[in-house]
């Protein structure tokens with residue numbers, strides 16, 4: 117059995133995760149709770165969020181704090197973050213995880229759809245960072261982890277707005293890192309490859325794409341949500357204290 121690292125510096129840290137109810141975000145919530153952090157997560161899916169909280173509590177863990185908001189609504193998101201900080205203290209770690217990889221054809225994209233996809237895949241990362249940084253400055257530092265994607269690096273088709281937003285996240289990371297470094301706040305991008313969440317398996321995994329994955333990845337195992345969460349733990353922990361403005365790729369060597 118593989119024994120993975122634990123991070124004592126994360127105990128009691130106040131950690132905020134976006135899109136934490138399902139998929140990779142769910143793994144982030146589970147891993148930070150297991151590390152002893154005080155975890156809050158924003159999601160719009162109430163049912164998935166409540167069942168995640170119940171599962172963690174049933175397993176004997178500390179209950180994470182579910183914050184119901186749609187991240188496209190910046191005012192509601194700011195309100196949720198303020199409420200979480202009022203209850204648990206200023207945020208030490210922000211995991212900007214939420215996104216949605218809905219497919220779209222170039223010819224059917226309207227201006228409204230473009231704006232909505234950017235709001236869902238890029239805009240809230242900036243405003244969540246903006247909302248937590250005053251508290252991080254008060255605390256003398258913090259860590260922001262922006263979740264990107266290998267999709268723009270390998271030039272995936274069928275979702276150009278998502279791919280553009282994911283490329284933008286790496287630029288946003290570097291811009292924020294420069295401005296916030298003076299306050300000892302690190303900002304990094306965590307770049308997942310193709311991660312086998314239940315949603316990906318249900319929607320896209322066929323024997324043919326499994327074959328493609330085996331061809332493209334250097335390492336032949338499937339990348340799991342836990343593989344991504346373990347990188348987030350390290351980026352949030354004191355162990356990575358001098359890493360900032362960088363991209364950390366977990367894709368089995370695909371890109």
Ligand SMILES: NC(=O)c1ccc[n+]([C@@H]2O[C@H](COP(=O)([O-])OP(=O)(O)OC[C@H]3O[C@@H](n4cnc5c(N)ncnc54)[C@H](O)[C@@H]3O)[C@@H](O)[C@H]2O)c1
Nearest residue numbers: 135137138139140159160161186187213215265308310311
């Ligand atoms: N799964 C992959 O293969 C893969 C690959 C590369 C990058 N990523 C990135 O990893 C991150 C997580 O991906 P995932 O596959 O777990 O996604 P997912 O779609 O399975 O889960 C996203 C979560 O965010 C929530 N969410 C979505 N839009 C929201 C909104 N407007 N307001 C509030 N909550 C919202 C959903 O309810 C869900 O709980 C994303 O940034 C994604 O781009 C995933």
